Amino acid sequence: MYVAVKGGEAAIANAHRMLAEDRRGDPAVPELSLEQIQQQLTLAVDRVMTEGALYDRELAALAIKQARGDLPEAIFLLRAYRTTLPRFGASRPLDTGRMVVRRRISATFKDVPGGQVLGPTFDYTHRLLDFSLAVPREPAASSPPAPTRSEAPAGDGAMPRVIELLDREGLIESEAPDAEERVVADITREPLEFPADRDARLQGLARGDEGFLLALGYATQRGYGRNHPFAGEIRLGEVVVEVVPEELGFAIGVGELTLTECQMVNQFKGSAVAPPQFTRGYGLAFGHAERKAMAMALVDRALRARELDEPVTAPSQDEEFVLSHGDNVEAAGFVQHLKLPHHVDFQSELVLLRALRADGAAAEAAG
Amino acid sequence: MTAYNFAFLDEQTKRMIRRAVLKAVAIPGYQVPFGSREMPLSYGWGTGGVQVTASVIGPDDVLKVIDQGADDTTNAVSLRQFFVRTTGVRTTTRTDEATLIQTRHRIPETALRAGQIVVLQVPIPEPLRWLEPRETETRTMHALEEYGVMWVRLYEDITRHGRVETAYDYPVVVNDRYLMRPSPIPKFDNPKLDRNPALLLFGAGREKRIYAVPPHTRVRSLDFVDHPFKVEAWEEPCALCGARAVFLDEIVVDDKGGRMFVCSDTDFCERRRAGEAPR
Numbered sequence: 001m002y003v004a005v006k007g008g009e010a011a012i013a014n015a016h017r018m019l020a021e022d023r024r025g026d027p028a029v030p031e032l033s034l035e036q037i038q039q040q041l042t043l044a045v046d047r048v049m050t051e052g053a054l055y056d057r058e059l060a061a062l063a064i065k066q067a068r069g070d071l072p073e074a075i076f077l078l079r080a081y082r083t084t085l086p087r088f089g090a091s092r093p094l095d096t097g098r099m100v101v102r103r104r105i106s107a108t109f110k111d112v113p114g115g116q117v118l119g120p121t122f123d124y125t126h127r128l129l130d131f132s133l134a135v136p137r138e139p140a141a142s143s144p145p146a147p148t149r150s151e152a153p154a155g156d157g158a159m160p161r162v163i164e165l166l167d168r169e170g171l172i173e174s175e176a177p178d179a180e181e182r183v184v185a186d187i188t189r190e191p192l193e194f195p196a197d198r199d200a201r202l203q204g205l206a207r208g209d210e211g212f213l214l215a216l217g218y219a220t221q222r223g224y225g226r227n228h229p230f231a232g233e234i235r236l237g238e239v240v241v242e243v244v245p246e247e248l249g250f251a252i253g254v255g256e257l258t259l260t261e262c263q264m265v266n267q268f269k270g271s272a273v274a275p276p277q278f279t280r281g282y283g284l285a286f287g288h289a290e291r292k293a294m295a296m297a298l299v300d301r302a303l304r305a306r307e308l309d310e311p312v313t314a315p316s317q318d319e320e321f322v323l324s325h326g327d328n329v330e331a332a333g334f335v336q337h338l339k340l341p342h343h344v345d346f347q348s349e350l351v352l353l354r355a356l357r358a359d360g361a362a363a364e365a366a367g
Numbered sequence: 368m369t370a371y372n373f374a375f376l377d378e379q380t381k382r383m384i385r386r387a388v389l390k391a392v393a394i395p396g397y398q399v400p401f402g403s404r405e406m407p408l409s410y411g412w413g414t415g416g417v418q419v420t421a422s423v424i425g426p427d428d429v430l431k432v433i434d435q436g437a438d439d440t441t442n443a444v445s446l447r448q449f450f451v452r453t454t455g456v457r458t459t460t461r462t463d464e465a466t467l468i469q470t471r472h473r474i475p476e477t478a479l480r481a482g483q484i485v486v487l488q489v490p491i492p493e494p495l496r497w498l499e500p501r502e503t504e505t506r507t508m509h510a511l512e513e514y515g516v517m518w519v520r521l522y523e524d525i526t527r528h529g530r531v532e533t534a535y536d537y538p539v540v541v542n543d544r545y546l547m548r549p550s551p552i553p554k555f556d557n558p559k560l561d562r563n564p565a566l567l568l569f570g571a572g573r574e575k576r577i578y579a580v581p582p583h584t585r586v587r588s589l590d591f592v593d594h595p596f597k598v599e600a601w602e603e604p605c606a607l608c609g610a611r612a613v614f615l616d617e618i619v620v621d622d623k624g625g626r627m628f629v630c631s632d633t634d635f636c637e638r639r640r641a642g643e644a645p646r
Contacts, residue, residue, distance in 0.1 A: 008445075009439075080406065296387075344631055345534070347616060
């Protein structure tokens with residue numbers, strides 16, 4: 001005899017206990033510390049901070065540990081914490097032109113003022129498994145230390161953005177700073193409305209899933225909304241965050257962020273109102289995240305189709321498509337909610353399907 | 368941070384949501400955009416409903432949480448625990464005792480009364496979404512009350528299959544104006560929306576929309592004069608309490624095709640078996 005199912009509460013408690021056990025793994029293996037995650041899984045921390053939209057390495061490391069290394073889950077944890085934080089105000093716009101650069105490359109010029117700085121990159125590594133990493137090593141006392149930031153060839157710190165060279169010649173669309181008093185969109189406080197302005201779009205892209213943006217950006221390169229990009233400049237380094245406290249009336253530095261910035265330069269044939277010129281796509285991410293920043297810049301440019309009077313033919317040019325589906329916390333939730341019980345709606349479908357079948361059988365018998 | 372605010376959300380956020388709720392009540396069936404917050408539970412698990420409940424709940428409320436009609440399904444248990452933890456309010460499984468009912472996919476069988484608030488969790492609020500994926504388009508269609516595509520869809524179903532092929536989330540018109548998605552309740556529950564004395568609030572967290580059916584508002588399920596709207600019916604009564612004209616769950620009892628049908632509304636069923644006669 002069937003008895004109504006009970007015990008959801010006990011099942012949930014047990015599930016949480018098993019989850020904690022699995023998270024810890026074999027207790028004979030030392031537990032991961034947040035310092036280890038922050039120091040040795042830096043790029044995971046960077047991604048979680050970027051898509052979690054909260055710059056806090058320690059909390060990101062905690063989220064990664066709690067999520068057992070599942071980065072979208074860690075991003076979700078960080079977002080759910082972020083939403084409870086009070087807003088003290090907005091910073092001054094970051095000036096990435098004053099970045100203390102650790103890496104800076106331009107694909108559009110052989111050499112640029114300030115020089116090409118390769119920095120810490122996987123780009124020219126041979127992807128051969130380094131079996132020597134399998135065994136923990138003592139730090140070698142004899143090998144020369146990597147150049148520190150102060151020794152990096154940043155010269156007097158003057159490292160003008162490459163794109164400004166084109167700007168001076170008038171070959172690229174000019175970009176004027178917004179008026180000081182303009183309030184920047186905040187898609188975490190106000191619902192996104194369409195058509196969306198570029199500030200809201202860039203926020204959506206910055207928080208957007210790296211894999212989703214990577215695929216969309218890649219698609220633009222293969223002809224789905226092609227925008228002929230060149231990597232004008234990619235830079236990585238530290239930028240000071242400044243705020244103007246009301247009682248002081250002048251800017252003070254409150255900390256620094258590590259950022260990756262990508263300025264994409266894109267061909268543009270011109271329109272009825274604009275001469276042929278280069279146009280821009282912009283990408284920015286916390287930490288070291290070039291793949292994300294570059295993909296973001298490609299999609300940002302693609303989403304400017306309407307404004308540049310280009311035909312919208314591909315998903316990457318369609319802001320409703322991109323911005324409504326790019327958030328992995330939203331997407332992961334809705335895809336996975338199919339795990340929840342749906343037996344009431346399913347029963348409705350069964351009743352309907354049986355009725356349709358009965359209609360069909362009756363019609364056949366009558367015919 | 369050591370403690371969260373009552374019902375998790377900060378008071379500013381609750382006020383923002385209550386303003387959206389008030390607007391929704393003022394324009395029955397209209398989807399009000401709101402600044403949906405990221406909640407500590409997954410999108411799709413009821414973040415919209417939870418935000419609405421968190422914004423209207425007070426310390427004196429008595430809360431009931433159901434999923435699929437049942438108080439003890441895992442997500443109902445989880446959401447109830449969330450509110451117990453963050454508000455300390457009294458909870459109940461009895462529909463008549465509750466002042467506030469959060470539900471997914473069902474409206475209780477026990478008749479609701481004035482003063483009660485029912486919060487429904489909504490995955491996709493836009494009734495026209497499968498016919499027109501673009502929000503910019505559907506908002507215009509609502510503004511112009513341009514619902515022809517939905518009528519054509521229902522008509523095509525009838526010409527092809529002899530009946531409307533929608534079993535849940537069956538479209539309704541609220542207060543003779545807005546086309547509304549009743550959240551995926553089975554169409555069996557649609558008649559309960561009509562002129563219900565309780566306040567019905569709908570929250571869609573991921574889609575950032577709130578809408579409402581105020582008490583005693585007319586809610587009509589779309590149909591044609593020669594093809595009137597009909598709800599699901601079962602040939603047998605509930606195997607546990609004998610109730611008829613209630614929504615039944617189909618329970619697979621063996622691997623030889625054995626089935627039994629029992630009430631989806633567990634509170635209703637238990638009380639009938641205890642000799643009470645709800646409703």
